[in-house]
Amino acid sequence: xSLAAPRAAGRRRLATALIDVRCMFVSVExxxxxxxxxxxxIVLSNxxxxxxxxxxxxxxxxxxxxxPWFEIKSRPHLAPVIARSSNYEEYGAFSxxxxxxxxxxxxxxxCYSVDEVFTSLPATEPGQxxxxxAAVQQxxxxxxxxxxxxxIGPTKTLAKAAQHWAKAHGQTLVDITEWPHHEVEEMLxxxxxxxxxxxxxxxxxxxxxxxxxxxxxxxxTDPGVVRRRWSVVLERTVRELAxxxxxxxxxxxxxxxxxQVMYSRMLGxxxxxREEVVAVLGQYATRAAQRLRxxxxxxxLMQVWISSSRFRSVADGGQRHHAIGVALDPPTSDPLALIRxxxxxxxxxxxxxxxxxxxxxxxxxxxxxAQASLWQSDEPGAHGTAQRERLAEALxxxxxxxxxxxxxxxxxGLRGPKPWDMRRDLLSPAATTRWSDLxxxx
Amino acid sequence: xxxxxSIRSSAPAGPIDSVTNESTPEPQRHVLxxxxxxxxxxxxxxxxxxxxxxxxxxxxASTFVVRVAGEALASLGIHDGDELVVDRALNPRxxxxxxxxxxGPAGRExxxxxxxxxxxxxVLTSDIETIALSADVEPWGVxxxxxxxxxxxxARARLTAVxxxxxxxx
Numbered sequence: 001x002s003l004a005a006p007r008a009a010g011r012r013r014l015a016t017a018l019i020d021v022r023c024m025f026v027s028v029e030x031x032x033x034x035x036x037x038x039x040x041x042i043v044l045s046n047x048x049x050x051x052x053x054x055x056x057x058x059x060x061x062x063x064x065x066x067x068p069w070f071e072i073k074s075r076p077h078l079a080p081v082i083a084r085s086s087n088y089e090e091y092g093a094f095s096x097x098x099x100x101x102x103x104x105x106x107x108x109x110x111c112y113s114v115d116e117v118f119t120s121l122p123a124t125e126p127g128q129x130x131x132x133x134a135a136v137q138q139x140x141x142x143x144x145x146x147x148x149x150x151x152i153g154p155t156k157t158l159a160k161a162a163q164h165w166a167k168a169h170g171q172t173l174v175d176i177t178e179w180p181h182h183e184v185e186e187m188l189x190x191x192x193x194x195x196x197x198x199x200x201x202x203x204x205x206x207x208x209x210x211x212x213x214x215x216x217x218x219x220x221t222d223p224g225v226v227r228r229r230w231s232v233v234l235e236r237t238v239r240e241l242a243x244x245x246x247x248x249x250x251x252x253x254x255x256x257x258x259x260q261v262m263y264s265r266m267l268g269x270x271x272x273x274r275e276e277v278v279a280v281l282g283q284y285a286t287r288a289a290q291r292l293r294x295x296x297x298x299x300x301l302m303q304v305w306i307s308s309s310r311f312r313s314v315a316d317g318g319q320r321h322h323a324i325g326v327a328l329d330p331p332t333s334d335p336l337a338l339i340r341x342x343x344x345x346x347x348x349x350x351x352x353x354x355x356x357x358x359x360x361x362x363x364x365x366x367x368x369x370a371q372a373s374l375w376q377s378d379e380p381g382a383h384g385t386a387q388r389e390r391l392a393e394a395l396x397x398x399x400x401x402x403x404x405x406x407x408x409x410x411x412x413g414l415r416g417p418k419p420w421d422m423r424r425d426l427l428s429p430a431a432t433t434r435w436s437d438l439x440x441x442x
Numbered sequence: 443x444x445x446x447x448s449i450r451s452s453a454p455a456g457p458i459d460s461v462t463n464e465s466t467p468e469p470q471r472h473v474l475x476x477x478x479x480x481x482x483x484x485x486x487x488x489x490x491x492x493x494x495x496x497x498x499x500x501x502x503a504s505t506f507v508v509r510v511a512g513e514a515l516a517s518l519g520i521h522d523g524d525e526l527v528v529d530r531a532l533n534p535r536x537x538x539x540x541x542x543x544x545x546g547p548a549g550r551e552x553x554x555x556x557x558x559x560x561x562x563x564x565v566l567t568s569d570i571e572t573i574a575l576s577a578d579v580e581p582w583g584v585x586x587x588x589x590x591x592x593x594x595x596x597a598r599a600r601l602t603a604v605x606x607x608x609x610x611x612x
Contacts, residue, residue: 034543034549034550034551034552035548035549035550035551037550096503097502097503097504100502100503101503101504104503139531142504142530142531143503143504143530143531144503144504144530145530432506432507438507438508438509438525439506439508439509439552440508440509440510440511440552441508441509441510441511441514441526441541441552441553441554442511442512442514442546442551442552442553442554
């Protein structure tokens with residue numbers, strides 16, 4: 001199996017581009033606060049835990065990805081670092097601007113993640129794809145203020161490899177369809193196989209067993225052998241690395257993301273009493289139900305868990321982790337039904353333990369109304385279902401209009417920050433999403 | 443009573459139970475009320491209620507709303523606390539209200555003024571200053587509309603008692 005050289009192969013008219021926002025979270029912070037431009041800036045994870053996005057200047061100072069904030073604060077040589085809490089409202093708003101701006105120039109678009117899109121670009125003439133990509137990047141910069149990098153290749157897997165190479169070499173646009181054949185091979189030879197899109201750490205170990213260590217090794221593996229030994233998925237990766245398009249650009253995200261709804265968070269402060277746990281689970285169940293209804297889905301199974309710190313010593317009794325699974329029949333997106341289903345967990349908890357993480361996972365998703373109840377009832381209770389559905393919709397509308405904490409159920413419905421809400425001490429204003437926080441001009 | 447219901451939901455009038463028990467209707471946009479007997483003749487032409495978003499923000503991706511601090515644009519009748527709708531996709535032309543990023547006392551900041559060319563030099567003029575648009579001044583966007591507040595603050599607060607969302611949780 002030899003690598004197909006796209007240019008030599010002749011008639012390829014489209015190339016695949018992966019365009020991503022460079023250090024997205026930091027770039028959004030700079031878009032709403034120009035004083036941060038040129039400074040070493042980092043954005044912290046939930047509860048201001050550790051660095052999750054770093055500007056080039058912060059990287060140059062030596063801030064590591066995932067380095068805890070308390071540690072950064074204590075290092076004298078990192079004193080110039082400016083930190084911000086995660087401003088999810090603004091990151092979401094700017095992500096939508098990014099998608100829309102790219103979409104204004106291209107025919108097809110796959111929003112691959114909050115800061116990455118795949119698209120096809122015309123590549124009939126030499127240099128055409130890269131000049132198109134440059135125009136998209138220029139427009140994104142002008143319209144939104146966000147800097148981007150682009151990798152272009154004959155397939156999605158190679159576009160991802162090109163983007164990876166661009167990042168590693170500090171370039172903003174790399175088009176490997178323009179490269180001579182042997183240079184593409186050299187790049188793949190220098191790419192460890194676990195950096196290949198779609199190859200995880202488990203596969204990496206297994207591939208090492210048959211002598212496949214680099215992306216080039218994988219590209220030269222017999223696809224038939226890969227299919228028989230592993231999967232069709234990995235076979236497609238092999239073919240794509242060799243230059244044959246197998247993974248189409250879809251306008252919808254992978255269906256995988258619609259097979260579950262997860263709502264899981266670290267609590268800002270541990271909760272210890274039954275009442276607090278009731279309130280936390282009620283709040284999470286309400287949010288999870290909102291997510292279901294936004295996608296027009298109902299869930300058949302709910303898993304709910306709560307746990308204490310992983311780092312509790314054995315002397316303290318060690319970590320607590322309680323979880324239950326509750327079947328929901330009929331499938332539902334009713335917040336009251338979900339809240340009720342979380343109550344089973346209360347029998348498991350040990351009051352006094354410092355619980356600091358909770359989550360709800362909803363699976364067995366079906367389109368709303370697609371599945372009739374196993375025990376269809378004509379009794380008066382059945383009225384309740386329709387009424388509760390309307391109650392849920394009314395709640396969604398109220399919270400959409402007046403804000404998320406304005407209405408809620410029982411103990412979780414109280415307005416105002418709750419002690420276990422996420423800690424965001426270094427939060428920038430919601431400058432493009434809230435009237436009270438608007439950017440100012442003088 | 444049943445008449446009102448039939449206008450609102452355009453469902454046949456019936457006993458109350460049949461209304462509360464019916465499955466929620468598909469949300470329909472831009473549907474005018476109809477009576478049970480005659481379709482509303484305007485239905486085919488109705489495009490929904492007036493939307494300020496559609497009228498003032500034709501290009502959401504590049505449009506930002508910013509708040510004016512100070513009296514730089516006082517001679518245009520735009521005062522402290524008014525808002526500007528700014529489109530970053532537009533190129534500056536003479537006479538347009540332009541927002542730039544320039545150095546200020548506390549670092550880079552957004553400044554506003556009228557774009558002009560005086561003796562071959564591009565400048566930003568306002569009621570408080572004239573900034574030469576040198577290389578370190580970055581054009582940011584062109585203002586397309588101003589939202590001018592005509593009520594005193596207290597009256598405005600009473601009118602728009604719809605609160606901003608409180609600081610959201612996780």
